[in-house]
Amino acid sequence: MRCSKCGLNCDECSRREEYGCPGCVNAEYGYWGGRCEIKECCSEKGVEHCGLCPDFPCELIREFSYDPETGDDGERLMTCKKWADEQRTAKEVRTKNFLLGAALGVIGGVIIGEWQGMTLPFVAVGAIVGIGIAVMVEANKK
Numbered sequence: 001m002r003c004s005k006c007g008l009n010c011d012e013c014s015r016r017e018e019y020g021c022p023g024c025v026n027a028e029y030g031y032w033g034g035r036c037e038i039k040e041c042c043s044e045k046g047v048e049h050c051g052l053c054p055d056f057p058c059e060l061i062r063e064f065s066y067d068p069e070t071g072d073d074g075e076r077l078m079t080c081k082k083w084a085d086e087q088r089t090a091k092e093v094r095t096k097n098f099l100l101g102a103a104l105g106v107i108g109g110v111i112i113g114e115w116q117g118m119t120l121p122f123v124a125v126g127a128i129v130g131i132g133i134a135v136m137v138e139a140n141k142k
Contacts, residue, residue, distance in 0.1 A: 003022065010023045061080070105133075
């Protein structure tokens with residue numbers, strides 16, 4: 001579950017139950033009720049978590065991840081990278097599915113259009129239908 005900005009796995013955090021922490025993604029402040037530089041940085045840059053930041057891994061997240069008191073010897077960095085990789089892969093799959101839907105729709109439109117003597121309208125409709133099917137398939141995954 002992605003409920004932190006820094007890569008902390010909230011499902012394994014003892015503070016979650018101890019403080020009733022909903023995770024920094026869902027909370028206004030850190031679990032301790034104070035300011036979190038990492039949360040603020042992600043918000044300013046408009047990224048869901050550090051792994052999606054173009055500056056990842058920056059000095060701020062490295063220092064936090066290796067801090068003697070709050071750190072985890074780089075585990076957070078690996079988690080952020082994993083989350084970013086998962087999101088990029090999912091986006092690539094969606095894009096390929098939309099392109100495949102459009103291509104199959106165009107092919108179908110050409111075949112039916114040639115048969116009916118109206119290729120261009122059938123190609124356009126085929127592309128729209130193909131993309132529509134890809135969108136519905138994607139929506140059913142969620």
